[in-house]
Amino acid sequence: MSQPIYDDENIFAKILRGEIPCNKVDECDHTLSFHDIQPQAPVHVLVIPKGPYVNMTDFSEKAPPEAQAAYIAALGRVAKMVGVAEDGYRLIANTGTNGHQDVPHLHVHIMGGQPLGRMMPSAH
Numbered sequence: 001m002s003q004p005i006y007d008d009e010n011i012f013a014k015i016l017r018g019e020i021p022c023n024k025v026d027e028c029d030h031t032l033s034f035h036d037i038q039p040q041a042p043v044h045v046l047v048i049p050k051g052p053y054v055n056m057t058d059f060s061e062k063a064p065p066e067a068q069a070a071y072i073a074a075l076g077r078v079a080k081m082v083g084v085a086e087d088g089y090r091l092i093a094n095t096g097t098n099g100h101q102d103v104p105h106l107h108v109h110i111m112g113g114q115p116l117g118r119m120m121p122s123a124h
Contacts, residue, residue: 004096004104006052012105016050026078030070033078033110042113043082043089047074053106055095075108084112090119 007013014020015032022034025045036044049071053059060068079085089112094101 004054004058006054006058007104008052010103010105012046012048012103012107013052016048026074026081028070028074030067031074033074036109040109041111041116043084043111045078045082045110046107047071047078047110048105048107054104055101055106056093057095059106075110079110079112082110082112084110088112090116 011020015022015034022032024032024034026033026047030050031047032050033045033047036046049059049063049067051059051063051067053063059071063071075091076085079089089110092109092111093099093107094109
């Protein structure tokens with residue numbers, strides 16, 4: 001199965017280029033984090049890499065080690081910054097059609113600020 005082609009006109013690419021504003025939480029050389037415009041929890045922040053990666057598979061195959069390390073560090077740093085690290089939070093990275101990925105640029109949702117319930121119904 002081939003990887004999807006990166007679309008440099010996706011909304012996150014436009015945010016990275018400064019064409020669309022965002023409510024920034026954090027930024028480093030490799031990542032940008034900002035509040036989701038349609039929050040699904042009291043705290044809902046997106047963490048994106050600055051490089052052109054479609055999803056986690058693409059990122060893990062193509063991003064240099066320093067970008068991968070910076071991305072993981074940003075997830076933990078931002079969770080602390082937005083106050084969910086102590087009580088708990090959820091990380092979600094939707095990938096592809098079956099994962100309901102809406103924007104073809106890797107992004108991880110940090111969600112918290114309240115009990116989030118079970119992620120999926122129990123399979124019986």
